Amino acid sequence: MTTRRNRRTAPLGGAGRHALTAYEWAASPNGSGDGQPRVLRAELLARRHVGELMTALRDPTGDPARAARWGEILAPELRAGARLLVAGNGGSAAEAQHLTAELVGRYRDERQPLSALALHAETSSVTAIVNDYGPDEVFARQIEAHGRSGDTVLLLSTSGTSANVLAAARRAHALDLRVWALTGRAPNPLAELADDALRVAARSTSTVQEVHLMAVHLLCEGIDATLRADAKAGSGRGRDGRGSDRTGDRHRSDEHRRARRSGRSAPARGVT
Numbered sequence: 001m002t003t004r005r006n007r008r009t010a011p012l013g014g015a016g017r018h019a020l021t022a023y024e025w026a027a028s029p030n031g032s033g034d035g036q037p038r039v040l041r042a043e044l045l046a047r048r049h050v051g052e053l054m055t056a057l058r059d060p061t062g063d064p065a066r067a068a069r070w071g072e073i074l075a076p077e078l079r080a081g082a083r084l085l086v087a088g089n090g091g092s093a094a095e096a097q098h099l100t101a102e103l104v105g106r107y108r109d110e111r112q113p114l115s116a117l118a119l120h121a122e123t124s125s126v127t128a129i130v131n132d133y134g135p136d137e138v139f140a141r142q143i144e145a146h147g148r149s150g151d152t153v154l155l156l157s158t159s160g161t162s163a164n165v166l167a168a169a170r171r172a173h174a175l176d177l178r179v180w181a182l183t184g185r186a187p188n189p190l191a192e193l194a195d196d197a198l199r200v201a202a203r204s205t206s207t208v209q210e211v212h213l214m215a216v217h218l219l220c221e222g223i224d225a226t227l228r229a230d231a232k233a234g235s236g237r238g239r240d241g242r243g244s245d246r247t248g249d250r251h252r253s254d255e256h257r258r259a260r261r262s263g264r265s266a267p268a269r270g271v272t
Helices: 022-027 039-058 063-079 091-104 123-131 140-147 161-175 189-193 205-232 246-262
Strands: 082-087 116-118 154-156 178-183 194-197
Touching: 039 063, 063 123, 063 194, 082 091, 082 161, 082 178, 091 116, 091 154, 091 205, 123 140, 123 154, 140 161, 161 178, 161 189, 178 189, 178 205, 189 194
Parallel strands: 082 116, 082 154, 154 178, 178 194
Antiparallel strands: none
């Protein structure tokens, strides 16, 4: 006796990622996809979801390698004591915290911890700022508190229109901080405000978030690969690959940041 599983054959009902198999077509009144068994409906949902993700990844405007290039830029700056400030709302907040955890902890390679803050995660500051200054200030005020010249702000928004994220970008620019953004489809206000942006051409918020997560991992890949290459080239002199004068480098970096923020001339390297 032929079972339902064995009767499933090649796709029918049109080519492409939404095509139905023979049994799915037969089980679906009028070939509409309605009323089919739950397991087949789940397969269609999965196929459609993956198809939307693949379409977004193939779009040339997205350029996921951009995130890896950001990692290559950030690696020497973070190693020298600069900081990455990351912010987003909802699912974007979760991805922001995912990124900072990979940097403060590690992604793959064993390396020095790198300074990174997820601005939504300090709940007492978040609630105090929202209560006293309003929701639009929740990230901007923290950027003003924590940001130093030479730091980078990375903002995540699937719509690119979140008011508190836009306020954060403007405050970062006012402090002369670099602003990068992960957004959804362009054009959007956040992408326009950012110094550089990775824009995901997808209609579904979930698809945009999935590409953002891949970008987070690629940024970490870029950082690790750059630090690894530098260590092999001899730039990391310490036994653990951190460099022989990590504390001194960070002190000098802080001196230069304070000098630039106050308008004084930065001290010459090596002069205390």
